[in-house]
Amino acid sequence: MAFESDKTMFEIYREKDFNKKFKVVFYTELTEHNKEFEINSALNGQTIFNGFLKDLRKDDGKAVIRSLLKDMNSNESAFSEDEIRTRLEEFLA
Secondary structure, three states: OOOOOOEEEEEEEEOOOOOOOEEEEEHHHOOOOOHHHHHHHHHOOEEEEEEEEEHHHHHHHHHHHHHHHHHHHHHOOOOOHHHHHHHHHHHEO
């Protein structure tokens, strides 16, 4: 049985400085070791999209996110929020 809490919070963001790459952080998977660095990196970036992946389809959703990041980084421009939502629709909680 799937529960409401069976989801992974994530954020797709773009670095503001350095190389302006698009990245993702999966907040609910952070550990004490990497939590501060990853959260600060995301906070210093520009939010492109955030949401929750269903844990039952999380691996497939992550693959789509990796593909989105690859496309956005190679084109050096973000997809619209609607485009991202459409591509991730079946994986979003």
